[in-house]
Amino acid sequence: MKLDRNNNGKILLRIAKNNLISRPLASIFSLLSIILATTLALTVTLYLTGTKEAEKRTLDNMQHVMYMNVTEEQVAEIAADEKTEMTVPYKPCETEFETDGVRFSFVYYDSIKEGIKTYIVSEGTVPEEYNEIVVDKAFMDALGKDAVVGASLSLSLNGRTEDFIICGYTDDHYTMLTHPVRVSRAFADQSPEMKDLPYTALVRLKDASDMPVSTFTTAVYQIALDCGVNRADVNINGKFEESLQNGGVSFYVTLVLSTVIALACGIVIYSIFYLSVTSRVQQIGQFLTIGMTQRQVKKMIRREGLLLNIVSVPVSLLISGILSRLLLPDGWDLKNYFLLGAVFCIFSVAVVQLAIGKPASIASKVSPIEASRSSFSGQGSASNRRTGCRKKASLKHSDRTPVNPRRSLTPLRLAEMTNRDSRRKWRFTAVSLSFGGILFMIAAVWMSAWDDEAYSR
Amino acid sequence: MNILSTNGLTKYYGAGPSLVKALDGITLEIEQGSFTAIVGTSGSGKSTLLHMLGGLDTPTSGSVCVDGQELSSMDPNELAIFRRRKIGFIFQNYNLIPNLTVCDNIVLPVELDGRTVDRIYFREITDTLGLSDKLGRKPDKLSGGQQQRVAIARALAAKPAIILADEPTGNLDSHTSQEVVGLLKATGKQFHQTIVMITHNDEIAQAADRTIRIEDGRIAESRW
Ligand SMILES: Nc1ncnc2c1ncn2[C@@H]1O[C@H](COP(=O)(O)OP(=O)(O)OP(=O)(O)O)[C@@H](O)[C@H]1O
Ligand SMILES: [Mg+2]
Numbered sequence: 001m002k003l004d005r006n007n008n009g010k011i012l013l014r015i016a017k018n019n020l021i022s023r024p025l026a027s028i029f030s031l032l033s034i035i036l037a038t039t040l041a042l043t044v045t046l047y048l049t050g051t052k053e054a055e056k057r058t059l060d061n062m063q064h065v066m067y068m069n070v071t072e073e074q075v076a077e078i079a080a081d082e083k084t085e086m087t088v089p090y091k092p093c094e095t096e097f098e099t100d101g102v103r104f105s106f107v108y109y110d111s112i113k114e115g116i117k118t119y120i121v122s123e124g125t126v127p128e129e130y131n132e133i134v135v136d137k138a139f140m141d142a143l144g145k146d147a148v149v150g151a152s153l154s155l156s157l158n159g160r161t162e163d164f165i166i167c168g169y170t171d172d173h174y175t176m177l178t179h180p181v182r183v184s185r186a187f188a189d190q191s192p193e194m195k196d197l198p199y200t201a202l203v204r205l206k207d208a209s210d211m212p213v214s215t216f217t218t219a220v221y222q223i224a225l226d227c228g229v230n231r232a233d234v235n236i237n238g239k240f241e242e243s244l245q246n247g248g249v250s251f252y253v254t255l256v257l258s259t260v261i262a263l264a265c266g267i268v269i270y271s272i273f274y275l276s277v278t279s280r281v282q283q284i285g286q287f288l289t290i291g292m293t294q295r296q297v298k299k300m301i302r303r304e305g306l307l308l309n310i311v312s313v314p315v316s317l318l319i320s321g322i323l324s325r326l327l328l329p330d331g332w333d334l335k336n337y338f339l340l341g342a343v344f345c346i347f348s349v350a351v352v353q354l355a356i357g358k359p360a361s362i363a364s365k366v367s368p369i370e371a372s373r374s375s376f377s378g379q380g381s382a383s384n385r386r387t388g389c390r391k392k393a394s395l396k397h398s399d400r401t402p403v404n405p406r407r408s409l410t411p412l413r414l415a416e417m418t419n420r421d422s423r424r425k426w427r428f429t430a431v432s433l434s435f436g437g438i439l440f441m442i443a444a445v446w447m448s449a450w451d452d453e454a455y456s457r
Numbered sequence: 458m459n460i461l462s463t464n465g466l467t468k469y470y471g472a473g474p475s476l477v478k479a480l481d482g483i484t485l486e487i488e489q490g491s492f493t494a495i496v497g498t499s500g501s502g503k504s505t506l507l508h509m510l511g512g513l514d515t516p517t518s519g520s521v522c523v524d525g526q527e528l529s530s531m532d533p534n535e536l537a538i539f540r541r542r543k544i545g546f547i548f549q550n551y552n553l554i555p556n557l558t559v560c561d562n563i564v565l566p567v568e569l570d571g572r573t574v575d576r577i578y579f580r581e582i583t584d585t586l587g588l589s590d591k592l593g594r595k596p597d598k599l600s601g602g603q604q605q606r607v608a609i610a611r612a613l614a615a616k617p618a619i620i621l622a623d624e625p626t627g628n629l630d631s632h633t634s635q636e637v638v639g640l641l642k643a644t645g646k647q648f649h650q651t652i653v654m655i656t657h658n659d660e661i662a663q664a665a666d667r668t669i670r671i672e673d674g675r676i677a678e679s680r681w
Contacts, residue, residue, distance in 0.1 A: 011568040015557065022556035286552045289513060290566045290611065291541020293534045368513040368540075372504065372548050372623060 009303075012296060015287075016303035023276060030272050031312050034348060037265030038316035039323075041258045042344040046324035048250040049340065050331030057330065059209075059240050061117035063088070063202035065220045066235040067227070075201045077227045083219050086115045088202040091188045096178055099155050102142045104135075104179040108188035109202075116202050119182060124149040124168025127184035130191075132167040139179040140169075155181070157193060213244045262347070266355040269305070273359035277301065284363050285370030294364040301360035305352040313348060317341050460489040460618055460651050461510060466519035468505050468674075479505040480516070481674035489618075492642060492652045494665035502674040503655045504623055510653065511544050511621045512536040524618055541566040545612025545620045545650075547641075549627035551604040553596040559607050560592040566615045574614060582613050585647070586640055602633035606640065613644055620645060622654040626661060638664060 020027040067078060072089070079087035093106040111126045111134070112118045119134070127133050133153075140147040147169050154163045174180075188194045203223070208216055217236065224234045277284070284297060292300070320341070325332050468480040479502045487493055495503050508514040509521055512528045521528045524543060531539060545566075546552070553562050563583070564574045583589050586606040596604050605625060612620050622641070626634035638654075638661050645652045654665070662668050670678035 011565070014561070015554070018554075018556040283554065286554060288537060289511075289540065289546050289552065290569070291537050291615075292569050293537040295534060296537075296569060368537075369508050371552055372508075372513075372550075 009299070012300045013303050013307070016300050016307055019280075019300070020304055020307055026272050026276050027308070030269055030308050033265055033268040034308055034312040034352060035315050035319075037261045037351075038312065038344055038348040039319045041254075041261045041347070042316060042320040042340060043323045043327075044257055045254045045340055045344070046320055046337065047327055048254055049336055050324055050328040050333070052250060052331070053333050053336065054328060054331035055239070055243060059237075059243060061114065062237060062240065063116045064205050064208050064216075064237055064240050065203050066090075066237075067201040067203065067224060067229045068233040068235055069198040070201050070227075070229055070233070072199060074227050074229065075199055078201045078203060078223060078229075081223050081226060083205055083223055084203050085206040085208075086204040088112060088116045088118065090118075090200045090202050091194060091197055092200070093194050093197060095158070095193065097155065097157050100143055102139070102179065103177060104139065104155070104181050106183050106187070106191075106194060107180050108183050108185060108194070111182075115204055119170050119172070119180075121168040122171040123147075124166070127167055127182060127187070129165070129167075129184060130186040131162065131164045132184050133164045133187075134168040134170060134182040135166060136170045136172050136174060136179060138173045139181070142179065160192075162191075208240070209244075211244065213241060216241070216244055258347070262351045266351050269352055269355040270358065273301065273305070273356050274362070277359040277363045280363070281366050281370050283371075284366040285368050285372075288366060288368035289371040297364040297366070298360045301363050302353060302356055305356040306349070309345075309349045309352055313345050316348070317345070320344075458489050459486045460524055461487040461653070462522045463509070464520050464522075466506070466509060466521065467517045468502070468509065468514070469517045478674050480509065482519070483671075483674070483676055484519075485669065485676060485679070487651060487653060489651055490645075490649055492645060492664075492666045493654070494662040494668045495653065495655045495671060496657070496659075496662050496668060497671035497677070501671045503671050505674075506671065507621050507623050507653065507655060510619075511546060512540055538570070541570050541615055543618050545615065545617040547605070547608045547612050547620065547622035547625045549624040551596070551601075551608045551628075553604055553607055553611070555595065555597055557595075558592065559588060559594050559596065559599070562596065562607055563588075563592075563610045563614050566611065570615065575616075578616070579614070582610050582644065582648075585644060586610050601628050602637060605629060605633075605637050609637070609641055609644065613648060613650070616648065618651060620650050620652045620654075622652065624655050624657065626656065626658060631658075631660075634658065634661065 067074070070078070075087060075089045078084060088109060091108040093108075096103050096105050098104075109118045111121055113120055121134055124134070135153075137147045143153075145151070145153075147166075149166065149168065151166050152163055153166055154161050170182075183191075183194070188197075205211075205216070205219055208219075211219070220234060220236060221231065223229075224231060287297060287300075288294075321337060324337075462485070464484050466480055466483040467478065470477040470479055481502075483506060495506065497503050505514070509516050510523070512521070512523075512531070515529070523539075526539065528536065528539070540546075554565065557565070564579070567574050580589070583592065586609060588603070588606055588610055591599060591603065591607075596607060599607065605628075608625070612622075620641070625641070626637055629637060641652060641654070642664065644650070654661075656662055666681070668678075668680045669676060670680075
């Protein structure tokens with residue numbers, strides 16, 4: 001006879017489901033803490049990776065370093081350096097001018113969409129002739145004019161007036177007080193206002209994102225040295241440098257946070273199941289009596305945890321998805337979401353199973369004769385009282401029946417007493433509740449902390 | 458032929474001055490297909506004996522042999538499987554699983570064994586016990602007598618060789634008691650089962666093939 005075979009799983013799942021339904025409060029509480037914990041951990045992780053993703057997307061369109069006060073020849077030299085991937089000449093004119101009460105300043109760089117994003121002409125063309133310019137539509141609004149391609153515009157510069165032709169418009173609607181007027185290279189090189197100003201080279205280095213910070217800065221200063229740029233004129237993009245520095249930080253934050261949350265959640269699940277198992281000693285005894293094996297008892301309790309996960313995981317995924325989408329639309333990445341979602345699903349199941357392990361093994365150690373101890377099923381008949389009370393002599397019953405000194409105090413007996421001692425029960429509930437509270441507080445604190453940080457950026 | 462036998466069975470609780478000899482050397486043999494009633498005063502050790510026979514508890518010394526198998530050689534998992542295949546239990550408090558339907562309760566031992574219920578047999582027992590129209594209900598919606606009939610159906614479901622019943626009529630009125638015992642006896646005969654039943658009711662004991670009286674953990678009388 002193959003005694004250990006034939007453990008049918010389906011019936012266990014059905015019993016597990018019934019067990020959960022028959023204790024709705026405990027189940028709901030377990031569900032809530034799993035949902036809360038999973039959602040919290042997943043949302044924070046999504047938020048952190050989202051922030052990183054958004055930052056990466058911004059940095060992908062920015063220069064790594066600016067070499068200021070350089071000549072056209074130096075720009076060419078920098079562009080020729082094999083360490084650089086992209087070099088953009090840039091000439092800002094710091095002098096502000098004013099026309100009809102609207103402030104503006106000249107700036108020269110080419111229209112570039114990728115790598116180092118400058119400006120994108122939404123209508124018209126880029127400036128090529130000396131007096132062609134590109135302005136934002138907001139500038140025309142401020143001047144009270146229609147944004148028509150080819151319109152001429154005279155701007156009063158200090159002491160003189162220059163007629164320009166607007167060859168294109170941008171649609172950025174900057175909120176800056178000083179409107180940028182993008183001029184042609186000819187204007188930048190020849191106009192009295194700009195011809196004596198130095199160039200700035202906006203540079204992206206090859207493979208810089210994968211470099212350690214020190215390698216990156218060394219390369220940056222090497223280029224400066226090679227092309228005769230003063231050290232003081234080297235302006236490294238701080239954000240980019242920072243991104244090289246703390247690449248791993250958010251990973252550790254996620255790890256520590258998830259561990260704390262997992263611990264809190266695990267303790268809640270542990271206490272709930274501990275309580276539930278000790279209050280089910282008789283029923284477990286019944287299962288054992290009619291032939292459930294210890295292994296099946298363990299499995300049944302574990303299935304209860306699994307069912308809780310099956311219900312709570314989709315809810316957590318949904319909430320986390322919506323939350324991180326709302327918090328951080330720029331950093332939303334579907335692939336990331338599914339990947340992290342899957343990781344945290346497994347994590348959540350693992351934590352619950354880990355927490356249930358001990359209660360499940362306690363349950364499996366219940367003796368089948370617990371089933372015939374009848375007093376706490378509350379069916380009081382004459383013979384029940386006769387046999388029951390004697391066996392059930394507990395502290396509470398001591399006024400009626402003396403505690404039987406012959407009964408050994410096994411852990412099981414203790415567990416059984418826990419069930420009937422409402423004070424003990426209360427203590428457990430209080431522990432569970434307070435951990436739930438802690439979990440909730442961590443949630444609140446972290447959410448607000450991350451919000452603050454987002455603001456301070 | 459003996460389906461069940463014990464040899465020098467003892468069960469002691471506690472030690473020293475507080476030692477309780479719940480069973481103090483029980484040697485008995487029970488014939489296949491017989492209906493045995495166990496009687497005795499409260500605390501005489503009847504339930505303890507029944508637990509030993511069903512492999513629910515382990516004896517201090519002595520042996521229990523069921524259908525040629527020595528129970529002391531089995532570990533808890535093997536005992537559980539032994540129970541669900543060989544033994545049907547009926548208790549005074551019915552011991553039904555409250556959140557499962559009557560039908561689920563009845564088939565539970567069979568399903569735990571990874572088998573499916575023989576439908577014809579299932580219909581036969583539920584018809585005999587008058588449960589056919591109550592299969593979808595939860596046990597707490599049934600009367601005591603009906604609940605005990607469900608417990609009998611469950612004990613019969615796995616076609617066990619032996620039915621062990623501990624005061625199955627303890628919570629029932631005398632009329633229902635007679636009815637339940639009648640059913641138990643009838644199904645036992647119909648399905649060739651051996652029945653061992655503890656009872657305080659003399660009338661019920663009269664109906665048995667054999668009566669064993671236990672006093673202070675010993676067999677005081679065995680009457681055919
Ligand atoms: N777990 C236990 N620990 C200590 N003593 C026990 C234990 N279980 C039973 N006893 C003792 O063993 C003796 C026999 O108990 P048992 O339950 O077998 O009596 P019983 O004949 O079934 O009585 P009743 O008719 O009241 O059900 C009693 O004295 C009882 O107190
Ligand atoms: Mg008894």
